[in-house]
Amino acid sequence: MTMSRVGLREVVQAKKYRLLILSLLGVAVIFLILITSLSLGPVNVEWQDILSVLLNVGSTTFDSEKDIIFNIRLPRAIEAISIGASLSIAGAVMQTLVRNPMADPFILGVSSGAALGAISVFTTDIPFGLLLLPICAFIGGIIAFSITLTLSRLAGATPIAVILSGIAVSTAFSSIVTLLLFLNPERSHMGILWLFGSLSLSSWQEVKMILPCSILGIALALLRARTLNVMLMGEEQAQQLGVNVDRLKYEMMILSAFLTGISVSFTGIIGFIGLVCPHISRMIVGGDHRLLLPASIISGSIILSLADLAARVVAMPLELPLGALTAVIGVPFFVYLLIKSRGKYEI
């Protein structure tokens, strides 16, 4: 970077190009992974058959293959993409909100809160449609998030206080979830799927709920991208720059709980996507949310799709718990961040 004559217009122009290339590349990679997910499984389907099913011109394929691709694998792949993106954006927003790169829906307890919300609908016999589930998950997530933020404020609001409060809240809510499942053994199979996180119950009916909600939440986050940048300067500076900090904080808290809630209510607790993906994105494209958020959407989609593919394929015909797989990637990453932050966190 020795180009000392480069002005700011060129710098911003370069950013716009990077965003364009990132988006094109991201869409291409996601499409490739989508096709691969559709083709792999207990029944392998050729690529050209997949294209013909997708383009609806397939007279050559068997109906059973068509059914597997269209009614089982496609909704699952779409769910993986939209939930990966949602969790990643929720994580990115939370990290900015608490100015702590170790934050994530799982670590801050929001996922567990959402799980409790969903499970309490699930284990009681109140008549519920698919609708009640995400709403209760959302409410549970908001409550957990509020408790975490309040606790961390009481504990002095240091970065490490935020993480510890989150872990406390997460553990508390998870144990209530476990208790509820224990007391309702007839539903514990579904419950276990939930605790480990799984996309195996994906359906078009779920996609119809998840996809619009994800798009809405992500779009709202993107709209606030530039303002989120200002939050990185600290609340005092943000306010000094004319940002209504309290309003933005509430907005972003609700938004990230919403994205977490919608994810958890259908697929259970999938941890660490919200930690790892924004972080990798930040290393590649930098901290500006106008690049960071799109990059997080892409990396979240890719990593969760790949993780789900691995969960399905690695130990076929057995399906591995997805949440455990993401934790296998996520925990070492968390530890790495913890060690790297040495000295910067005053405990």
Place this chain on the structure above:
Amino acid sequence: MRSSLRAEIAGVTVYFDSIKALDNVKLKINRNEFVGLIGPNGSGKTTLLRCIYKYVKPKLGAIYIEGRDLKDIGLKELSRLIASVPTEIPERFNLTVSDIVLMGRTPFISSWWEDRKSLIKAEEAMRILDVLHLSNRKFSELSSGEKQRVLIAKALAQEPKMLLVDEPTAHLDIKHQLSIMELLKRIARSNISVLAATHDLNLAARYCDKLVLLKKGRVISVGAPEEVLSPELIAEVYEIKVKVRRDDKDGRIFVIPLSPR
């Protein structure tokens, strides 16, 4: 021609819980003045700056900006009048120098990308602070002197009429201390009133037009450096023994610390 702001702090009292952080502070900042805020740790320097940009709300008293009560000026409008240079900012988010300077344009833009005028203004500020060549560098990798210049550039990009600076020379070596103070003086002369909190009595004496000496939230003395920095007042406020001498050439005073009292 835009002119700088004058401000009046009229009997401001601030409580943190039951502790008086500021006690009936009265102070005037005139146009184009470079005012230095001095006093020991915990004397209320930062709190006073925070009152002026509305981060802290006074319990009693009022602040007037160009005769208008600060209570009647919204945050958005205020951010177009007054800029502040923070002592430090969070660094773990991979922001570049240009990211940070462009944030100074926040009060003026509502679009997703910065508009052309913002880019020109931010670039101007970066030229003045000589940080344009650092545009694509990561903020966290800069030296302390460069960081300070970038943060001042951010504040100047805000096109303020008054600049509030908290400890501009902390963590800097002596050459950078002098050049930052030199720069702040130049900024004050270019139609932006400057109020800077500092620990360095000699730099304050050398560069500021006016000094405000605070102790435990109270204004002990206001005036030209030679009025405020008397051995008696310094002894009273800082609890140390000093000699105060005058430079033969430029007539500026300087303080020689001798011993704690």
